[in-house]
Amino acid sequence: MKWAIDPAHSQITFSVRHMGISTVRGTFDTISGTIDENDGTISGADVSIDVASLSTGATQRDDHLRSADFFDVATYPTASFRLLNTERTGETLKAHGELTLRGVTKPVALTGEVGGPAKDPWGNTKVSATLSTKISRKEWGLTWNAALEAGGVLVSDNVTLELEVQAAPEAVAA
Numbered sequence: 001m002k003w004a005i006d007p008a009h010s011q012i013t014f015s016v017r018h019m020g021i022s023t024v025r026g027t028f029d030t031i032s033g034t035i036d037e038n039d040g041t042i043s044g045a046d047v048s049i050d051v052a053s054l055s056t057g058a059t060q061r062d063d064h065l066r067s068a069d070f071f072d073v074a075t076y077p078t079a080s081f082r083l084l085n086t087e088r089t090g091e092t093l094k095a096h097g098e099l100t101l102r103g104v105t106k107p108v109a110l111t112g113e114v115g116g117p118a119k120d121p122w123g124n125t126k127v128s129a130t131l132s133t134k135i136s137r138k139e140w141g142l143t144w145n146a147a148l149e150a151g152g153v154l155v156s157d158n159v160t161l162e163l164e165v166q167a168a169p170e171a172v173a174a
Contacts, residue, residue, distance in 0.1 A: 003035040003127060003167035005047065010165045012049060016137075017156035019148060026056035026065075028079075035083075035167050037127070042114070045083035045097070047165075052077060069144040076102045088114075095131055101140040108133050110163065124168055132162045 012028045030050035036043045052073045056062055066073045083097040084107075095110045112131035120126055137143075137159050146154040 001037050002170040003037060004170040005031065005033045005035070006126075006166045006168055007031055010163075010167075012047075013162045013164075015160045015162075016158070019154055020152050020156070024056055024061070026054055026062075029053040029055055033081075034170060035127070035129075035165075041088075042083070042086050042093070042095075045081070045095075047081040047163075049079040049081075050077065051079050051101075070142055072102060081108075093129065093131070095129075099135070099140075102142065104140045106135075106139055108135060110161075112163075126166055126168055128164075128166045130162075130164055132160060134158055134160050 007030065010031055012031055013025060014028075015023050015025045018024045028049045028051065030053035031047060033045060033047035035045040051071045052066060054062060054065055054071070056065070065071055068074070071079075079102075080100045081097055082100075083095055085096050087094040087096075091113050093112055093114050095112075097108060097110070098105050099108045110131035110133040112129060114127065114129045116127035117125045118127075136157050137155075138157050144155070148154060
């Protein structure tokens with residue numbers, strides 16, 4: 001069965017340490033994709049992320065993140081994740097796939113839980129997944145930084161990505 005991601009009930013968030021003393025959080029507000037599942041086994045997924053839809057709550061920072069210093073959305077307007085395989089132990093899912101950012105594709109492993117299937121109040125069947133991973137932004141060419149007077153750098157290399165995805169059978173979601 002093919003499931004369509006419900007963008008109204010799904011989000012991808014990121015967080016990164018700033019100046020070594022605080023954490024900046026943001027979301028990618030526009031995502032889409034499908035999940036392939038057969039008898040409870042997830043066999044594939046394709047997720048597309050509109051990188052220009054990122055939001056951290058600060059316009060100047062968002063504009064900088066969209067610039068060539070970071071995501072370069074003029075050249076690379078979308079990012080993507082393609083699931084290659086999964087391992088499931090009870091409710092825990094480990095999803096192995098490929099993340100493409102700035103035209104660079106690298107393997108990633110996300111860990112989390114899956115939920116459902118469950119029926120909403122209108123009788124529609126839904127499934128969900130909550131997954132997270134940590135990546136090195138430098139591996140995807142996101143290398144901009146600034147040295148701090150007291151030592152260290154402005155933006156950490158380590159970024160946490162979290163996905164909250166809800167999906168419905170493709171024919172229903174269309």
